[in-house]
Structure formats: C-alpha cells, structure tokens
Amino acid sequence: MVSEKVMVKNPSGFHLRPAGMFCEMAEGYKSKIHFNKCDKREYNAKSVLSVLGAGVRRGDEVEIVCDGEDEEEALHALIELVHSGFGERV
Numbered sequence: 251m252v253s254e255k256v257m258v259k260n261p262s263g264f265h266l267r268p269a270g271m272f273c274e275m276a277e278g279y280k281s282k283i284h285f286n287k288c289d290k291r292e293y294n295a296k297s298v299l300s301v302l303g304a305g306v307r308r309g310d311e312v313e314i315v316c317d318g319e320d321e322e323e324a325l326h327a328l329i330e331l332v333h334s335g336f337g338e339r340v
C-alpha cells in the first residue's frame with residue numbers, strides 16, 4: 251500500500267468534470283484506490299458519487315491511497331492529475 255498527500259489547487263475543487271477525470275483515471279488501474287480528506291473518511295476514487303460527495307474544495311489536502319499490483323503507477327498518475335489542476339487555470 252502506498253499513499254501521498256496532495257493539495258488541491260484548481261479553483262473549483264472536485265466538481266463534476268474534475269471528479270469524472272479523477273474517477274476515469276482511477277478506474278484504469280487494478281489497485282484499490284481511495285482518498286481521505288481532513289474528516290478522515292475514506293472516499294472511493296472509482297465512484298464519481300463518492301468523489302463528489304467528499305466536497306473537496308480548493309486548498310483542501312487529500313491523501314490518495316493505492317493498494318494493489320499497480321499501486322505505484324496509479325498513485326503517481328493521480329498525484330500528477332491533481333497537481334495539473336485538471337486543466338483549469340490555477
């Protein structure tokens with residue numbers, strides 16, 4: 251299992267488009283993937299409803315956790331996606 255914390259910098263946080271991008275990328279990996287917010291609840295990264303339900307906003311820190319055969323690759327890709335601001339101006 252691997253994990254890393256990342257700060258969300260895109261202006262609108264995990265609204266529908268970024269949540270969809272995040273889930274789509276997570277679904278491409280075999281590993282179990284979830285993330286935690288400051289509330290310490292686990293949110294399923296492969297469920298758009300779970301990601302939206304987390305209410306992640308700009309400035310929130312999330313910890314992405316990956317567990318499985320491609321965990322390192324999955325974690326790296328998801329961290330890069332969040333760092334990129336999901337293509338939004340940051």
